[in-house]
Amino acid sequence: MPKKMLKRVMPSHETVKSHKYLQIFGNLLHDPNLFHLNRRSAAGAFAVGLFCAFMPIPFQMLLAASIAILVRTNLPLSVALVWISNPITMPPIFYGAYLVGVWVTGNSEKQFSFELSWQGVVDSFTHLGYPFLVGCGISGIIAGALGYFIIRMFWRYSIVRHWRQRQQRTNETSK
Template identity: 60%
Template sequence: MPDHHTIKSHKHLQIFGELLHNGNLWHLNRRSVAKAFAVGLFFAFVPVPFQMILSAGMAIIVHANLPLSIALVWITNPLTMPAIFYFCYLVGTWLLGAPEQKFVFEASWQWVVNSLSTIGPSFLLGCGVLATLFSILGYFGIQALWRYSVSKEWQKRSKR
């Protein structure tokens, strides 16, 4: 996990000021980690710049573990983003019942603006659905995994 001093001094996170000094944002417990997974996985599928800032803001609001919330956003990084967002587009076309459209990505603002009317609805719907789905799965998956881990430890203790 990222060091809390690094996160507190990050130039883009300075907008949160003293809120970053809340000790509960740095603790690892079942609830804070499960919330961090929900927040981080949700914002990993939100196709906007500065996902880390959005994730940090939400982590502060819901009292999730801040470093973990920020780190999980990096599931969508420059290497994985094309495949993940293309999958989001496919899910959106499937949900809308729309035909797949062939397109070639261009790194320009004009391409983004033009694409919003063609592939945009399918892409944004897919991103929203997958963000929500993985957020829920992450939250309940971590809750279940944490409880299972604790129960196994208690069983080992009782055998000793």
């Protein structure tokens, strides 16, 4: 069942409540609905977490936590899913988002080289900024929507399968 699987991989309530960057939310973190796990809250958390994973900003976890609190989805799952974009996966994710932005805006793909300095980042952003931001937004919306609907379908499938197995066990014991 997806609920049991998700509970194994989610951070605990205490871990989320004690996270130093999430302390700015204060008493809002004490809402029990933010930690409840059901089909609606899990699907919403996937949508929020996947959308925020595509945002090219620092402190994506704060954005995910803010949105999760606002729309009242599962907070630990939303925050944990942001880590899909980590230092290893960021280059392919953001390059793919840039290509989506180039395709949508009709701009031509520009060659760039990465220089590990503040000036290098600023120069790259001035050349690639608009298609990159558009691509990140579109990719985030698509990933969030796909995550939402896939989790809802998977959860429903799992419950229907569980009901059928229970019905089958009931029929076998009544014979």
